[in-house]
Amino acid sequence: QKEVEQDPGPLSVPEGAIVSLNCTYSNSAFQYFMWYRQYSRKGPELLMYTYSSGNKEDGRFTAQVDKSSKYISLFIRDSQPSDSATYLCASYTGGFKTIFGAGTRLFVKA
């Protein structure tokens, strides 16, 4: 079993839709949870991170962590075609080690 599981998609939505991206993780020691966005032919870039449980909001993006169910979510409101990318969830437990999910490809149609 992978330590961080993510549905690879692809996920296709119309412009303006609310997007929900999800991951599960298996290691209870994970403390930091991150979402990276990767455009085609580019390196990943950090979108948001949360520490432990709870929500964090940044503009149209909300990251949510439920440690009781080991569930990580990213919500995108009012999705735009420019949001079309691969979204990678990741967890950090210390020791310079970050575990990434496989990534979900998102397409937002105009």
Next chain:
Amino acid sequence: EAQVTQNPRYLITVTGKKLTVTCSQNMNHEYMSWYRQDPGLGLRQIYYSMNVEVTDKGDVPEGYKVSRKEKRNFPLILESPSPNQTSLYFCASSLSSVGYEQYFGPGTRLTVT
């Protein structure tokens, strides 16, 4: 402009021919790392470095070498490349020792025939 650069961006080579992929960052970051990205497997860490002359293995270090002689540079060396090392490679750096906020380079697509 703060950035991580990698060279070359694309490389096609043959089995057994030694190659080096360079990585350089201009942000004075202490922590640097190499990943490979394969379909369905996501990013997997190859090696990482906490500072000059300090390196350690990640999850998939077999067939790779690294060195960190200068803070800004962290080259990845494939002494005898094999076809199963065909992949997309990313270098990353981080200021924080916690390492959750990493800055990635643009990637190097390597094909070994």
